[in-house]
Amino acid sequence: MAQTVAAVRGGTRPSLMAAPEGRRARQVLGERVLLGLLAASSLVAILTTVGIALSLLFETLRFLDAVPLFDFLFGLNWSPQIAIREDQVGSSGAFGVIPLLVGTGLIAAVAMTVAGPLGLLSAIYLAEYASPRARSFAKPILEILAGIPTVVYGFFAVLVVAPFVRDSSEAVGFEVSSESALAAGVVMGVMIVPIVSSIADDVISAVPQSLREGAYGLGATKSETVRDIVLPAALPGIGGALLLGVSRAIGETMIVVMAAGLSAHLTVNPLQAVTTVTVQMVALLTGDQEFDSPKTLAAFALGLLLFIATLILNLIALMLVRRYRERYD
C-alpha cells in the first residue's frame, strides 16, 4: 500500500497492462475453475430433477400399456396384489386410483382441520400480539417442531394417538379401526402446524404498518384492526400458506405408512382405516419385485400423479404468496 502511494506520488504509476504475466494467468484460471464448479453443481441438481421426472413419465407410459388410463384414473377398486400372479395379465388387476385419492384427501383434510386453525391462530399471536420476548421464545420452539423427523411423529401416531382414538371412541360406542384416518391425520396436522404458522406469520408481518395505523387512527381497537384490516389484507398469502400445508400433507409418507392402513377402502369416515397414494407406493416397491410387472410400474404412475398434484399446489401457493408480497413492497 505504502509502495503504491509512493509510486503514484513519484509519477511512476504502473500501466494498466503491466500486471505480472503469471499472476494474471492464475487469476483467469481461478475464475474459470470456480465458475465451472458452480455451474456444474447447479447443472447436476437440475439434470437429476429432470431425469427423475422423465423416468416417472416413461415408466408411467409403460404402466399405461398394461392398464388403460381411464381404469387407472377413475377405477373405484384398488387391489394390485392380484396382478402379480403369473397366469394373469396386468390389466386384470384392479388399479383404480380413486380409493387412494379419497384416502389421501381424507387424511389431508383431517390434518388441515388441525393445522389450519392452530397454525393461523399461532401466526396471528406471534405476528400481532406476542411481546418481543414471547416471540423470541415461541418462534424457535415452533421451528424445532418442524425439525422433528417424521418417523418420530409416525410412532407417536401408532403408539399414542391411535390407541387413544380407538379407546375413547369405543367408550362412546363408535366402531373404530386401530389404523384410523383420524389418528394419522391428527398427528400429520401437528407436523404441519409449523409450516402454516411460519409462512402465515411472515405474511401477516408483511402487512404494512401504515394500514394498522390507519385503523387505529379511526379509533379501531387492536382486535378490530387485526380482524377487519390486517387479516383481510393478508388473506391471499394466508391462502398460500394453507395450500403449502395441503401439499405437504398429501406428499407425507412416513406417518401414514406407520399409522394408516394398507387396504384401500372407499370411505370418508375418518374412523375407518384408509390408505394413501404414498403408502401404496411404499407397499408396491418394498420386497422383491419384478421390475416390469404392472404392480411395480403402478408405483411410478402414482408417483407421477403425486408429483403433478403437489407441483400444481405449490405453484399456486407460491404465486399467491409472491403476488401478495409485490402488492405491499
Added chain:
Amino acid sequence: MDMSPSTIRPKLTARGVNVFYDDAHALKQVDLDIRAHEVTALIGPSGCGKSTFLRCLNRMNDLIDICRVDGDIRLDGEDIYDPAVDLVYLRARIGMVFQKPNPFPKSIHDNVAYGPKIHGLARSRAEMDEIVASSLERAGLWEEVKDRLDAPATGLSGGQQQRLCIARAIAVRPEVILMDEPCSSLDPIATARIEALMDELKQNFTIVIVTHSMQQAARVSQRTAFFHLGDLVEVGDTDTVFTQPVDPRTESYISGRIG
C-alpha cells in the same frame, strides 16, 4: 392579536409536553394552543419533533413501545392522557390523515364506512350510504367515484386515495383532523386539490397539519408553529411568522438557510 371567538378557548392545549424515545429527548417543554376552526401548520426541518408532537395529540405514540410522553394535553379542557380516557373515543374525536395514502384493501365504500361501522354511527344501510356519500362529497371525491363505490380503493390514483383517506376520517365526524404531511407523496395538482379542501374543511373541523413545504404552510394555515431540534421555537399568525419572525432560527429556516 385578533379577537375572533375562536381565540377565546383553544380546542387543544399542550403544556410542558416532553417526549422521549428511550433516552433521546425528542420534544422539549412544548406549550402550544390549537384554535378551533383554523388550520395550524407545524413546520421545521426533519427530525425537529413536529410529527412527534402531532402524534401526541391522538396518542398514536402509544403504539411505540419505547416512546414516553410527559406533560399535559387537553381537548376542550379534558386531559387526553388521563388513564380513564377511552382511546377509541379519543380517536373518534381526533381523526388522522397519514403521510402516505393508506386505503384499506377494501372497496371505496367500505373504506369510508369502516369508521362509522366500528363506532356504530349508522343504524341502517341507507343511513350508512348517506354517511359515505356525504363524506366523499366533502372530501371532493364523490363525482369521481360515485359510479364505482364497490371498486377496490387501491385502484385509485395517489391523490384520489389521499382524498379517500380524508373522507374516511371525516366519516367518523371528528372535531379535529390531524394531517401528517398529507401531500408529500402527491403531484402538484393533487396537492392543490387537497389544499383547497383544507380551506373548506376548516369551517367544520379544527385542522393541524405537519408539512415540509413552507409555501404550503403559508397557503393553507392561519397559525404556524416552528419546531427546531425538539424545541417549539416560535408560534404565531402565519403572516407574522413568515414576514416578521421573532427568532433568528425561524428566520434562517424560512429563508432557506437551515433545514
